Amino acid sequence: MERLVVIGGDAAGAAAASQARRRRGPDELEIVVVERGPYTSYSACGVPYWVGGVVTGPDALVARTPEEHRRRGLDVRLRTEAEGIDLDKRAVDVRDTATGAGDRIEFDQLVIATGATPVRPPVPGIDAPGVFGVQTLDDGRALIDALDSSQTRAVVVGGGYIGIEMAEAMKQRGLAVTVLDRGAQPMSTLDPDMGVLVHTQMEALGIDVVTHADIQGVDTHADGRVRAVVTADAEYPADIVVLGTGVRPATELARDAGLPLGDSGGLRTDLRMRVWGGDERHAGIWAAGDCVEVLNLVSGRFQHIPLGTHANKQGRVAGMNIGGEYATFPGVVGTAVSKVCDLEIGRTGLREKDADAAGFAYETAVIESTGRAGYYPGADKMTVKMIAERVSGRLLGVQIVGRDGAAKRIDVAAVALTARMTVEDVTALDLGYAPPFSPVWDPILVAARKAARKVAGTVS
The missing domain is CATH 3.50.50.60 (FAD/NAD(P)-binding domain)
Structure with missing residues (x-):
């Protein structure tokens, strides 16, 4: 057998x-x-x-x-x-x-x-008691077991998906939270101009975000437990350290x-x-x-x-x-969504630096819209960035930051990318409309219209 x-x-x-x-x-x-x-x-x-x-x-x-x-x-x-x-x-x-x-x-x-x-920064003290990764259920249990009323300050190392989600978790636990990220902005899966929106909103939610943070080590108390995270520029007190470094x-x-x-x-x-x-x-x-x-x-x-x-x-x-059948996995377009508190983040396709690396010439369009009709209660702003190939107009990537159903709108863009649609094609999509769910022109369509005009050379 x-x-x-x-x-x-x-x-x-x-x-x-x-x-x-x-x-x-x-x-x-x-x-x-x-x-x-x-x-x-x-x-x-x-x-x-x-x-x-x-x-x-x-x-x-x-x-x-x-x-x-x-x-x-x-x-x-x-x-x-x-x-x-x-x-x-x-x-x-x-x-x-x-x-x-x-x-x-x-x-x-x-x-x-x-x-x-998990990637653990190779710095002194990174394995000290009170420093946690969060990849497995055992990791989650260890972190929960370590939390008690004596802890008041958490430092999250890394501002990617896990980092911002763990920042939210620590805030919900009632801790003061600082996120240390080595990049120019958190969420490096976004372009920096979209990452700064995440940064600003996290600060507004009461989460401190420190960028360009070069971690030098984890300092400890005399009993060996974590006391602070040390960067090249400062020291950040911590009772709990959570690693979200990829x-x-x-x-x-x-x-x-x-x-x-x-x-x-x-x-x-x-x-x-x-x-x-x-x-x-x-x-x-x-x-x-x-x-x-x-x-x-x-x-x-x-x-x-x-x-x-x-x-x-x-x-x-x-x-x-x-099992004897035939099946294939053709690939992906790079779709991902996340959130920190009520701020939603979605991305799919290429960032600007990805498009540069792949050799594309491209145009970008950034718009601000709302997730519902502007007059409908609860309408909130979202920002959509769209990247399209110059001349052909092929859609290359989309990023969304906002509230009120912002993140799942990225799925429309993921389908359009998979189908190799142009931004002009996207403007004609028959998307669902009713005031509680969308403006007459959905934010994806508004971004596509602007991108199409830029490809055509009618918008500077």
Whole structure:
């Protein structure tokens, strides 16, 4: 009987295993899932909202428990860490993290879904008690357990998605919050002129934001607990430090096995999620989730974009193919949304620097509008930035910052990017209208009109 081994039991790995099982029964395909943690199929994206008390956890964040997977015919082995992949012997070396006992599991097919590893600044004191990452449910539990009424000040290192979401969580917990970001503005996934809107609004919400913050270390009290975060210019007192400094692909196992990696360190796959580097030993090796690079359909370049949406889709595609069907994952346009308190942020496609790097000549249009008819109660402002290719008018990217349903409007732009529409095409989209939901001219359409005029050379 054939055996499939899956390394990683979260979104991508569990999806791959489940899809393969749906198509091939236990008498045809044995499926072993090794997971180094105590949970499977959980939402890491929900951890900031659990910490902030918006949702309960951790059980509420688990989509499918290990027991549910086992009832579906998967051999799920928790607290089991993969330590090596032997492509010649077709085997994975694993270790029980509780007992230290080792084992070797042979495979016919292998799915690598090892996820991503948080980036921790290499500075003194970064591992001191009171400094927390927030990638897993265990991380969330450790942070919650550490919070009590004696803590009054939190410093969040990093102003990206996790950073601003954890800033909100700490504020909801009643702490004074400072965000330290090394960039010119928070949310580096936006252009700086849009990031400054986030910066301004976060300050208005009572969150201090310090940019160009070069972290030098974490200072501690005599008992070893965190006391302050030190930058090149100042010292920021802290009872709790939360790291939101991003992640990198967890591909050490793959690299050591000789599997091909891309420029960002993620595994390279084909459209069916097969790892292939021209070596016959790579046959039957698949990868999915935060450990892989994805093709950006706008720029034509490979990127590392670690999101649960991609992980679930890629795992599904890999599992379907292992199960004997045909499925592909063509790529992404780079869509993401987030919020800090009531401020919503959405982006898709290319930023200006991405367009420059890809070699596009382009025009930009920035407009301010409202999410509802201006006379309707609750109408609030939002800013939309649109980037279009010069001459052709092809839509290249959109960014939105605002309230009142701002973030999900980005989905219209994501569809337009996928369809390779021009901004002139976008102006004619038949979007829904009623005063409680949109002005007669939706903000996306207003931005597209201005971008189309700039492409045509009628607006300076």
